[in-house]
Amino acid sequence: MSSHKENEAWKEAAVVEDRNFRPNKGNGGRRKAPFYKVLQGMPIAVDAFRYGSIPDVTAYFLTHAHSDHYTNLASNWKSGPIYCSQGTANLIIHMLSVDPKWVHPLPMDISSEIPNTGGVRVTLIEANHCPGSCLFFFEGPQTVNAGDSVFKSSYVGSTRTFRYLHCGDFRASPKHVLHPAVKGKRIDHIYLDTTYLDPKYTFPPQPLVISACAELAKRIVSGQSTTDDAGGKTRTVDSFMSVQGRSSEKKKDGKILVVVGTYSIGKERIVKAIAQALNTRVYCDARKAAILRCQSDPELHALLTTDPISAGVHLVPLSVITSDKLKTYMDRFQGNYTRAIGFRPTGWTYTSPAGSDSSPSIPSILSRAASRPPFTYASLRPTRNSTGALTLYGIPYSEHSSFFELTCFAMSLEWGKMIATVNVGSAISRGKMGRWIEKWEAERKKRGKTEVVKYRELDYW
Ligand SMILES: [Zn+2]
Structure with missing residues (x-):
């Protein structure tokens, strides 16, 4: 044509x-x-x-x-x-x-x-x-x-x-x-x-984001530092917690629940990686579980449980991952968890720095990847409305190119x-x-x- x-x-x-x-x-x-x-x-x-x-x-x-x-x-x-x-x-x-x-x-x-x-x-x-x-x-x-x-x-x-x-x-x-x-x-x-x-629209590669989430969850649950070793200036959970007058070490003994939000199907890979890193099971409601069982993913099926209390990771609708809704959700399990970590995987969450070229040449686009800083657990920061008991993260996880x-x-x-x-x-x-x-x-x-x-x-x- x-x-x-x-x-x-x-x-x-x-x-x-x-x-x-x-x-x-x-x-x-x-x-x-x-x-x-x-x-x-x-x-x-x-x-x-x-x-x-x-x-x-x-x-x-x-x-x-x-x-x-x-x-x-x-x-x-x-x-x-x-x-x-x-x-x-x-x-x-x-x-x-x-x-x-x-x-x-x-x-x-x-x-x-x-x-x-x-x-x-x-x-x-x-x-x-x-x-x-x-x-x-x-x-x-x-x-x-x-x-x-x-x-x-x-x-x-x-x-x-x-x-x-x-x-x-x-x-x-x-x-x-x-x-x-x-x-x-x-x-x-x-x-x-x-x-x-x-x-x-720039965002890090999926495998790096998945392992960053898994590593971050592991560090929080085991009470390790969530700052990078170089002691970067990133606002991390630890600094956040000390602002709140609590220490993450103290929380180590409490039970922490990781809650991941998804809509329709997709993003299961983050859930799997976190559950495997924490060596725990995944809970979601029966409707969602039936949909997950349609997928040819025996690894995911093996992680599923119908008992919310025995699972360290819950899969919930994306809309639950806001501070007030997550609080309501956690109230259902009163006394079972001392803290919740909410992951909100969304597509694009990065904005190009002001003044960046809006019409770059193809060779300059192609050479960009090499100059990007690595994406690790330390790149993930809690949202401003996080509290000691509910810490939320926006995850730059995209299933589009x-x-x-x-x-x-x-x-x-x-x-x-x-x-x-x-x-x-x-x-x-x-x-x-x-x-x-x-x-x-x-x-x-x-x-x-x-x-x-x-x-x-x-x-x-
Ligand atoms: Zn689609």
Whole structure:
């Protein structure tokens, strides 16, 4: 699609996304699917359940079980087969009562042929987002102009093989670009999770944040210092506690409860790491436990208990991790704990320092990681409204890619077109994201050949 045509297609997409849309006879009783929900030339839709039966689509894919991706998917679904990972299949059958006859879980990491699509194959790649989430890598011919868009592909019926990588929601890592299904291949379209496609979104790699939380919890529970050895100026629990006229040493003998907030599915990795570091069990209510049991995670299942008092870690809704709500929660277990530590994992909590470049060059973005200070337990600070009995922490834990990671990902693959799938509602936001995509393209051209951006570890840049 030419850039003029693409602009027109986005305009068409904006019209169909209209909030005031009401189904009636005149509009066919359904919302029209925007072009980026249906793969070009293939009878395949991704995360497009809100549009009902899309013309000529024979395979409906779901990247993961977050509500904004499965909108309208319910027990009455009958528009066609749904393909997803085993974890996502369990979740949509359990949470949404989708009739299992429509749900087709596919294996991870190996290519499977998708029935009734003219020979398109798909490989599922772990997305590093929530449990069950995956990227879809499609390979095959263009056989049909499916969907509602008026823009038609001229390659339909040609013998060329097209490759599309749909990222759903993901946290980009070197593992994605090194995956044998993708590595070294030219990808025609990448559908990108552009949640944080803006240089102001910087946050540390997930594995570092997870181990920082686990280490911090261990130190607090065992009464060790939570300041770094260099005695940094960071405001820590110890300094905080002395301000409050209590010493953390004194608290050592009391029972401390760690409470982690989550919404929907996701962030289980922090909970697991903390429970393992403290050598304790995890408690959550029965509804949440049933959802956790849908996930293929035996390690997590083994940690779960139905007895809140025997668990050193509780998993609660995110809204509980505020000083007043957490106090109410703790009152339920009066006398059992002397203190609560609340972890509130949220996405982006960092703001770029004032005066930082809002339009850095690609090479300067790529060289940033090396200059970042390490992220450790000492980087985590209690929030201002913490008290001796309730200490709260905001955790910069994101299950979406940072701007830096998106740039590393885009520079490590060879692609024809990058299509934004998040924050596409306004022309201004699309314009801003489009300029970054153009910058990536220009830098790739300048470099001539595509090389995987140097990484610190296999699971983060
Ligand atoms: Zn998601």
